[in-house]
Amino acid sequence: MIRFLFAFILALVLTGCAGGSRIVKKNTESILGSSFYQNQFTGFVLFDPGSGDTLVSYNGQKYFTPASNTKIFTLYAALHMLPDSIPALKYVFENDTLFIEGTGNPTLLHPYFEDKGLMRFLKSQAHIALFLDNLEDEKYGPGWSWGDYQYYYQAERSSLPLYGNVLTLRNDQGLQASPIYFKDSVVMVRTSKNREIERNIFYFDPSRQDTLEIPYRGSKELTRHLLERELGKELRLVDKMPIGEKKVFYGIASDTVYKRMMHQSDNFLAEQLLILASSTLSDTLSSERAREHVLGTLLPGLRQEPRWVDGSGLSRYNLFTPESMVHVLHRMYLEVPRAQLFGYFPIGGESGTLKNWYPGDPEPYIYAKTGSLGNNHCLSGYLITKSGKTLIFSFMNNHFRHPSSEVKKRMQSILEKVRDTY
Structure with missing residues (x-):
């Protein structure tokens, strides 16, 4: 009798799951087959890791421009x-003399991180060579995009970045600049341009009330000057490291960098993390060497190998399939503790790039990474039913040619139906 009851309950559960799966598939394909989607490219894969079943695969094996969904692969690389x-x-x-070389570490003098231990270490040295x-x-x-050189989201990549490779300006009882080194290079004028393309000449609207971040044009000499100013001592540039075993100085917790990269969709951090991984x-x-290691060694089971060219997703050359995402x-779900x-990941209705979308009812149900470029929008992550x-x-x-808000509304409708019916 007990065996019969167990079998009956199990049959009911499996029947319910199958019914939920059919409803999810029918609802999703009905929406994706509507006229709204006729003149764009759409892919959607929904997978149940508990049962191992793919519930929906709509163009799941086709390649798409992922935008910042690329950061999911960068996160995987960094974690491993x-x-x-x-x-x-x-x-x-x-x-x-202390001879140092960069690792791509993005946190040194970064406005959002404090690595006092590293600065104390450098200040304690009598002579430093870079x-x-x-x-x-x-x-x-x-x-x-060459025209985005002046915007905070396209800072330069470097081996030893300082201040996030950006100049931060604000109007607080007069112009405040960090690093202050550039203060005399700021022109107070209202203009559509933030910086000269080839020179560190910056423009700031004196009536502006918010903070403005502008990438600066880097060089070896500039790095030396900026670090000299912070350390209060002269440094010298060298063309090679001395022979000997190199030691590594470890800085802040890696998790703090990963979280900011993902929640704020910080392109600079993503690029530098791939360099750091290398x-x-x-x-x-070499970020290319890091990408090759991930695809060749860590992820040999991908059915559709991506075209992966940067860490952030800024490039439209990137191509990934929903299935590979x-x-x-x-893989991360199996390898990393759930919490x-x-x-x-940003939380729907609560944090990061999802603060204004996918609100919970009453608990959060979406933990995912957005990816947006002109006419492209992607979302990949985890859904709690x-x-x-x-x-x-x-x-x-x-x-797509529709406003991105319309695309997001339909995505939210589909994901809410999945939440409620499976």
Whole structure:
């Protein structure tokens, strides 16, 4: 009798799951087949990691421009290749001089991070020599928009970035500039341009009340000058590191960088994290080497190998499938503790880039990463149903002409139906 009752209950559960799956598939395909989607490219994959079933796959194997969904792959790379603390720099002592080379560490003097331990270490040294020729990457990634050089989201990449490679300006009883080194290079005038394209001449509207962040044009000499000013001592540039075993100085907790990258969709942090990951493979920094390691060694099971060209998703050359996004999200779901993993992602209705979308009823139900470029919007992550199941999804929209708010409304409608019916 007990066996019969157990079998009956199990049959009811399985029947309910199958029914929920059919409803989800029917509702989703009905919406995606509407006239709204006729003149755009849409892909949607919904996966149940509990049962191992793919509930919906609508163009799941086709390639899309992912925009900042690329950061999901960057997060996966960082979680596997970096230690719990950021490798802040590499160094060798020779006689009374500290020779240092960058690792791509994005946190040194960054306005949102405090690494006082690293600054104390550098200030305690009598003589410091900088080696700044160990990065193979160009300052800008392939396919980045040349006209975006003046906006905070397209800061240059470098081996030893300072201040997030941006100048921060605000009007607080007079012009406030960080780093102050650039204050005399700021022209107080109302103009559509933030900076000269080839020079560190900046423009700031004196009536502006909010903070303005402008990428500065970097060089080895500029890095030396900025660091000299902060350390209060002269530094010298060298063209090679001395022979000897290099040591690593570890900085702040890596998690704090990952969370800001994902919640704020910070392109600079994403780019530098890939460079930083490459520092664990070689002294020569190369984000390409890091990407090749991830795809060739860490993710050999991808059914559709992506075209992955940068860490942030700024490039329209990137191509990923919804299925590959779900694959990596599933890998992280299996490998990272749930609370830690969900903490990396913006929460629907509460935080980051999802603060104004996908509100919970009453609890949050979406933990996901957005990705937006002109005429493209994607969302990939985790969905909690009202029945308590965790689902993994990737929803990619490319080349639409509708307002992005209309696209998001329909995405939200689909995901709410999944939440309520499965």
